[in-house]
Ligand code: RAT
């Protein structure tokens with residue numbers, strides 16, 4: 001096949017085309033396929049009620065938290081809109097994201113007419129809307145966050161056969177099991193797993209059976225957990241024991257990676273509910289220990305604190321069973337995406353997963369990806385120009401290959417599904 005060499009002056013165009021034309025696999029989201037019913041959030045009220053925006057709204061407000069939570073979703077959305085978009089300029093990443101999304105749907109953001117935006121979403125049908133969002137976002141498929149301890153989700157898996165839309169993949173989320181064993185244990189018992197409060201061999205093997213059952217039922221691409229800054233391993237705790245005797249063996253057995261999302265300080269402000277979590281620096285030694293101790297298990301890792309990013313890159317240079325992914329949550333802002341991704345490109349080349357959306361509302365796929373795509377495209381152009389300056393000749397095909405690795409290929413290879 002003839003290769004098309006790229007002239008230095010054409011790099012921007014070719015990269016922009018490659019980045020906008022590549023369909024993304026979004027490896028970590030909180031959205032669901034349509035048959036999960038009300039678990040799939042979409043529309044303007046959900047966009048405005050996003051917990052990132054609730055946290056920002058309450059900074060301006062003296063309304064008692066309970067009063068805010070007592071309002072309907074619709075009223076909460078009105079309040080967020082008034083506070084963050086009308087009374088102040090909506091420059092924060094999460095605010096701008098709402099506007100990017102409305103604009104992409106062809107709505108006129110200059111009117112500031114919330115009723116008009118509501119009317120647009122009101123006439124959308126969920127199935128068509130999913131298609132439209134995936135198309136606008138340039139997303140091919142998404143990985144959900146699937147928690148067998150969430151009773152409404154469980155019901156869909158058990159009685160309705162789970163996902164029917166091939167664009168939605170599952171990830172088995174283990175926060176319920178690993179971070180609150182006292183609550184998980186009686187539930188496991190109720191569901192027919194012969195576990196005990198004591199960590200006996202039988203308890204371990206029953207938890208492994210539970211994991212294998214759910215990996216199969218969900219056809220999970222990976223298992224995942226979010227962890228606090230003081231996460232330690234090995235550790236004489238229920239989490240440490242379950243990790244060592246159940247989760248790691250289950251990952252090995254099923255041949256799927258285990259994703260660790262490290263650095264969340266849960267509910268530093270209880271009254272903010274879902275918006276009340278914070279961040280703390282974590283210990284990279286734990287990641288290095290896991291990768292060294294279990295070379296036959298693959299770990300996907302993202303860390304929440306900016307301070308952990310450099311050492312995480314270095315750890316990935318040392319361990320090929322470690323896949324660094326995404327700019328998570330409080331890091332999913334242009335200035336930090338740029339800083340962190342540059343560090344990763346310069347230390348790891350193309351061998352990482354630069355971003356996931358973490359979308360909780362379907363429509364957020366539109367802005368999260370449009371914002372990240374732009375930043376990544378600009379960065380890549382710059383790196384290719386630097387290569388060209390050395391005399392290196394790059395082809396269009398190579399640029400497309402690299403972009404396709406970053407936006408999906410690296411993930412599918414790591415989960416060994418393609
Ligand atoms: O980013 C978020 O929406 C957080 O609330 C969390 O869900 C986080 O991404 C997680 O997966 O724990």
Ligand code: ZN
Nearest residue numbers: 028029030358
């Ligand atoms: Zn998440």
